[in-house]
Amino acid sequence: MPKLYFKYGAMGSSKSAQALMTKFNYEEKGYSVGLMKPAVDDRDGADIVKSRVGLIGKGIVITPDMNLSEWFERNHYDVLIVDEAQFLSAQQIEQLKQIAIHEVPVLCFGLKSDFRTVMFEGSKRLFEIADSLTEIKSVCKCGRKAEVNARVIDGRMVLEGAQIDIGGNDKYIGVCYGCWLEYKRQAEEGL
Template sequence: MAQLYYRYSTMNAGKSIEVIKVAYNYEERGKNVLVLVPGVDDRFGTGYVTSRIGARREALIVRDDTNILELFMRESSRKDIDCVLIDECQFLKKHHVEELVEIVDSFNVPVLAYGLKNDFRNELFEGSYYMLVYADKIEEIKTICWCGRKATMVARVKDGKIVKHGKQIVIGGNEMYVSLCRKHYNDGRVGPELILPGQTYLEEVMKKKTEE
């Protein structure tokens, strides 16, 4: 039986290259895939799954009012679809996820959705919330914080400092977002800095504030 897979991570964990790789593996075996990407992420142009290492692949655009079930049925009338792949699934709406469920349950076609789980405020996106509700299998793609621990948070950064207020969706890359472990997300440390022997990072921050 087909299943709905939700594979999540923080930024820069290789989600997009995984989508491209899985699509290639299906097609290498003579299978047809339907690759989708939300139109909101236009950093590299719309209609592409693009990895930060440079690999890219064309994809059909999903907008807020797109009915993915109807899109799937239109494409499957032209050729059999063996798998549906979605990048940046955190940007999906509730109805999109419900349409993906219908594809799995009514057409027995597996759906693999890749995306973030929590935003820069450490709150769920709408798409990630409903993927957690409906997915048959939930898998984490791991990456690391600058300190070497597992990164579980995505921080929005401006002028070298973490920002925890603002609009949920602001498209950006490494210049705006960084993946951190919980400890360094909470204490606001986005990278290694020179600390005197015996001095903790919090002590250093307080010292700087006092000097200011």
């Protein structure tokens, strides 16, 4: 039975690498896989899914106005894999759920929340309606589980700015909540 899956983790937890490995595993078994990602993440090219460990794949670009149900009717695959799913709209997540109910497995990979610990629209809706939620764990520099995406500019954590500011290791680090609180205190005190 097809399901809607959400596999989430902090920055640096290998979400994109796992999405690409999952695609490879399905294709190796003869399945056709639609690898997708939102247009807003264009740091490596709008249609490129790239992991920090060097895995790379060409994906289908999801534009903000794209109706995924209608798209799927014209472009059938055995499996859909969506990287950076946090950037989708709640409506697009609903459309993925409909595809998963009636058609094929849909595996979404992405962040749970932003640099202020506020959920993204797509992630929030995935937490509400996904059939399966799996945390992809990574480690903070202190050794605890990284769960917050700290935005860093010139080596200092920032607390203000747009929710979406595309970047990788150049702008974000995955940290535990305790370290994030300490970074937050330092930022608020101007240290």
